[in-house]
Amino acid sequence: MKSSRWVRQWRSSSSQHGWVAIGLHWVSALLIIGLLALGIWMVTLSYYSQWYHPAPHLHKSFGMLFAAILLFRFIWRLINHQPEVQGKAWERQAAHYGHRVIYLLLMAIVVSGYLLVTAEGAVVSVFDWLDIPASPIQFERQADIAGWWHRWLSYLLIACIALHIAAALKHQLIDRDGTLSRMLGRIQ
């Protein structure tokens, strides 16, 4: 038990993630992995599967919930310090750009999913509780184009997540710099 002390503050500092940032990270992780798995599975369902309608409905609902969380996360990131990235210079650079790429992918996947569903003016129903209207701007072959990007950017995201996890484990287990335990709320 080198360190059993836990972060107490909500806000992030230049050395620690606050609880809000930590919570956002792990809730996002859970939602992203769940949405990716659900998305890959649901497109294989046959027409007579009892999940044929509920699975996409859940995917869209949790997807829009994730969009709200992502938006809040951007705001939170803007009004908080960022803990310094650990590692060698090139690692810090790679992490800097890598995180931005993941954020961009997440945004693009959310937007393309929304454009796919609303391509012909339909609303996105969130848990049968909230209807998000279609964008007033529509374009030719919107569902096909948005669907193509939604699928392939998601595959790219999976590759980025694999790298992200590998890098976190490398820092934690090989460099032993506590990058992962910092994201779990341990004080360094």
Add this chain to the structure above:
Amino acid sequence: MINKRLITSLFLTTGLLAGTAASAADYVIDTRGMHASIQFKVKHLGYSWLDGRFNSFSGEFSFDESNPEAAQISVQIDTGSLDSNHAERDKHLRSDDFLDVEQFPDASFVSTSASLDAQGNGSISGNFTLKGVTKPLTIEVSSVGAGDDPWGGYRHGFTGTAEFAMSDFGIDYNLGPESKNVYLTLNVEGIRQ
């Protein structure tokens, strides 16, 4: 009236000069003014009809009251223009589970024989190409009406219906036992050339 007679006689003269190739019986389907539609319907679970259409197509036909058996029609359909008023379903229908419009962007019907009365009621047989598969198809035809339009032209409109099994054209996605067939309705208004 004099003008009209003059034009008619000019047409007849031109027709005589050109032989039988260009007769007064050639029509172009009015897709510019969209007085035409190609609709399809499939039963949903056997409980109701799912309706859709192709928004983009073109075609021409020939029909001569004095020689109705010589009638011909050809129609080209842009399969990507499929529209069933539901974005996710349309995307699915355009995918390779159904029409695979990326690989097969065109469908067509080209008639080979006609069995019509002088009004244009009867049937037309021909080759229907869908998803790269060409098979014979017979369209039941009824004439809706014909005559001068208010803008100096002459129009003749028909309704045609046809039915085929999706599996005949390589579409094997299982929509259920009651939903194996597609019913086509073609509403065509031709403007005489």
